[in-house]
Amino acid sequence: MIKVDNLSYGFPQKDLYNKISFALEDGQHCAFIGTSGSGKSTLVDIIMDPERYMYDGKLEIDPQCRIGYISQFLQVNKNNQTTVFDYIAERFLKLQAEIDKICTEMETSPEIDTLLEKYQQVLDDFEAIDGHDYVSNINKKLNLAGLYKHKDLGVSELSGGEFKLIQVIKEMLISPNLLIMDEPDVFLDFENLNALKNLINAHKGILLVITHNRYLLNHCFNKIIHLENMELQEFNGSFIEYNFTLLQRKIELQELAIADTEEIARNEYLIDRLRFIATNNSEASRGKALKARVKIQERLEANRIKEPFVAIKQPDIKLDVDMPIGGHKSHEVIQDGYEVIEIEAIEPDENDLYALRVSNYSASYDELLLENVNFEILPTDKVALIGANGTGKTTLLRDIYKNNRPEIDIHETAKVGYLSQFQGESLEESNTVAEEFFEAGFNSYSEIRAHISLYGFNEEILTHKISALSGGERNILQLAKISALKANFLLLDEPTSHLDTYSQLALEKAIADYKGAILMISHDYYTIINCMDYVLIIEDRTIRKMSIRKFRKMIYESHFDKDYLELEQKKKQVETKIELALKDTDFELAKVLSEDLEAIVSLL
The missing domain is CATH 1.20.5 (Single alpha-helices involved in coiled-coils or other helix-helix interfaces)
Incomplete structure (x- = not known):
């Protein structure tokens, strides 16, 4: 259906692809992976609208290929009063109305031949999307996604996750030859994520899905396209098999790389010897031998083992703490004209040491979300806040961050850092990266450059606008800003959203090493079980505590064996x-x- 051959493309400030090639064929459910900012969404844009881009190489698309598309930025229109069923059926209803209209016109119009031609064209379009069975097909898809009970609800009544699934169903049912989805899993709760998995696995057409979600990657897809360092490779098989292949390749390459290093070191020793001899001997042959050996060294360096798909540098995420909750604090005192720093020790009652206390908290948004909620987080607790989409998790986290309600008590020595799933709340899109960090308290370009380099960013990104960055790059920037705070209490709202798998693993390590308290909203099953101490789960407008062991068992009993x-x-x-x-x-x-x-x- 689609063939990309030796395609190269880049922006003025950054090259994205260097002669990449791949093909998409019938029956393939393809996961499109790669680190944040590698150009995955841009490549999708080129496929969707090649006339907009000046690229080198070839892009061949079958003229009969119908392409469907799901954006990562879909949002519910709260003014849309259409029912879920009618919203999904929109295309079918439109074609059906057109057929009925043509039939009515044929009863009185003398232009029968023209109308018959038009009728046949519309009927072909209707049959191409299996229009005669659209009612049954919609009901089957809704049932597969666990949303059949919502079919008569208004679209405006859906949660964000439910609406994303409805959009997936709508696109699947118009039978595109190729359906492209850009991070359809972002912000989905686990039930909706599992429903998305079912929809993907049941789909008969070609899929190209940009995703970093390890649950989907491990349980969907029979082909992997990996874009990294301007290069691309295809793998026919599952993501688990692909990762195993990469690990095997890594073993081979590291063994070869050591042999390369030893050979280069040996040759460098010979060059030094020849250079010493040539310096003290005027014979022409000595100089020729040195030049020959230098050329060999250049060739060895050029051919040194390089592998863009196994030697990917993880960001070095650090979540340091300046002062533990209940620790020591300092203040300045002026005595006799001299500046003196006094250290004031805080020695709270150990039984009264906490990071956060929430007492009888309630919240509503159009309707009651949470009622009389009570919980406590200790100074080093790492806690996952989970629950279905639309149950009030983000509302609670924002209220804790604002700390302006009597039901919320944050310890006086707590220094709070906040990462928002709505990146515009924490990052000013019109700023350059440098401006963002100057506003955060950094004093020089060199200081900013040194800090963001730990997170995988090069110097060129300092002049880029925040708005030009990918979703994953923006989340990494949020983490870079938070780390500079050295806060002892972190509020993280979907921190793994948009992050590539390498950054997810780096964040998990940083969380595991962190010495403060964390309250994290997440639907990422792997991050929760890998680094959280326990779970707070929202059910029936209240919150209850659950151990990681019980949470893991609950998930596996529902979805695995x-x-x-x-x-x-x-x-x-x-x-x-x-x-x-x-x-x-x-x-x-x-x-x-x-x-x-x-x-x-x-x-x-």
């Missing part, structure tokens, strides 16, 4: 052992372990 859980745990243990073996350059052990891993992957 016991064997899958055990296999996944074994897989993670073996992968960790392989990484340790690679650090010790024990390649023989790494190869043996990779065979064990292959057996586990085949079962998954």
Whole structure:
């Protein structure tokens, strides 16, 4: 259906692709992955509207190919009073009305031939999307997504996650040959995410889905397209198989890279010897030998093992704490004309030490969301706040951050950092990256440059507008700003949204190492079980505490089986052992372990 051949494209400030090639064919459900800012959404835009772009290479699209599209930025129109069923059926109803209109005109019009031609064209369009069975097909899709009970509701009554699923169903039912979805999973709760998985797996057409969601990646897709460092590679198989292949390749490359390094070092030693001899000997042959050896060295350096798909640098996310909650604080005192710094020790009652207390809290938005909620978070607790879309999680987090309600008590020594899922709340889109960090208290370009380099950004990005960055890049910038605060209490609203898998893993490590308190809204199952202490779950307008063990069991009983859980745990243990073996350059052990891993992957 679509073939990309040696395509190159870039912006004035950044090259995106260097002669990339891939093809999409019938039956393929393709995950499109790559680090934030690598150009995935731009490539989708080129496919959708190639006339807008000046690119090198070829893009061939079958003339009969109908392309559907789901944006990552869909939002519910609260003024839309259309029912869910009629909203999905919009295209069918329009064609049906057109057919009825033509039939009525044919009863009195003398232009029968023209009308018959028009009638046949509209009828073909109607049949191409299986219009005769549209009622049944809509009901089946709604049932598959667990939304059948909502079919007579107004679209305006849906949560954001439910509306995203409705949009997916609507696009799928008009039978595009290729359906492109740009991060359709963002902000979906786990039930809606599972419904999206079911819709993807049941779809008969070609899918191209930009996603970083590990749940979808592990349970959908039979093809992977990976864009990294201006290069692209295809893999026919599952994401689990692809990751295993990358790990095998990493073992091979690291072994070869060490051999390369040793050869380069040996050649450098010979060059130094020849240079010393040539300096003290005027024979022409000595100079020729030196030049020949330098050329060999240049060739060795040029051919040094490079692999854009396995040597991806994770951002170095740090969440440092300036002062623990209930720790020490300092203030300045002037004595006899001299400046003196006094350290005032705070020694609270250990039984009264906390980061946050919420007592009898209620919240409403059009309707009552939360009622008489009570909970406490201790100074080093890492807590996930979960619940279905639209149950008041973000409302609660914002009220805690504002700290202007008597029901909310934040410890006096708590310094709060806040990451918003609505990035415009924390980042000014008209600012450049440099301006954003100057406003955050940085004093020089060199200071900003050194800080953001830890997060994978180069110097050129300092002059880029925030509005020009990808969603993942903006979230990484939010994390970079928060880390500079050295806050001891973090409020994180969907921090993994838009982040690539490498950044997700880096964030999980940073959270695990963090010495303060965290309250995090998340629907990312992996992040929750990997680094949270417990869960606060919203149900029936109240909040109850749940252990990670019980949360994990609840998810697996609903969506997996016991064997899958055990296999996944074994897989993670073996992968960790392989990484340790690679650090010790024990390649023989790494190869043996990779065979064990292959057996586990085949079962998954």
